[in-house]
Amino acid sequence: MTNNNLPPHHSVKNMIFRKNNKKLKPSTSKNISKDLWCEGLPIHVAIIPDGNRRRALEKKVDPWEGHEAGAKNTEEIIKKASDLGIKQLSIWGSSINNLEKRTINEKRAL
Template identity: 45%
Template structure:
């Protein structure tokens, strides 16, 4: 359940050993709006505001990397009105947040296939990446038109091209090779994946990267997800025993 505003904040010392990289499936915006008798896009706008709060909270809990699932390859199946509204929201978010993110030392990256996105949005994405390219305090990755299977397929295609051209020896290909071709090749794998809204599935998000991630499926709808609840989840992660298939002696 979401934490109330009266509860104490989680201090950084309580998340020692917490996750370095957190990935979030930000689900529940539409239902949040419907519960209030408002259109779904109202919920998406509320969810965008929540992103800033969580980004600002991450360093306090020892989180160095945050990856958020903004728009999946399957989301094109939604109504034209909702898709157009989301694309407009992405453009508005970038325009509004670029200076704030740059000044706070946030390095922003986008993952996903940009081919289907409109030129204006692509240009804004490129400009935001360029504007924050030298920032080192925190890393924010935004997944737009992203799907895990699509990412692996695109990576495999590039890998196959390198093999065909002679740039890569096929006998050298192992499980350390493919990640170099993924969209996330410069990022560590996520330690913790959070999905809001009560759904218990990963929805094609970071399929390769999350093989050994810890998962938290929570009932809170994304616009209601608070800094305090985020801190609780980071603290809970710090108490887990992660063996990666091994057994303690």
């Protein structure tokens, strides 16, 4: 169900996701499915991936592996957003300041 009367800046924090009449956390992409119902579905969703590199380093693997996992998750979110009828999706890649801190090998992997 898409509500086109919502302003484009409607925040996901204000959304109530339900599945089988139970509230879900909106930040968990695994919970987004075809039988999901949402009060106030937004027209536009912005994704700001954060922590992929940090999580990889915590697991003692190369940073690119964290970025790869984040990219796969983002692909899944894109598919689910389309299934739900979300019309606009923005994805923040990285800031110039963040890229300046990275090694040349990590930048190439990105």
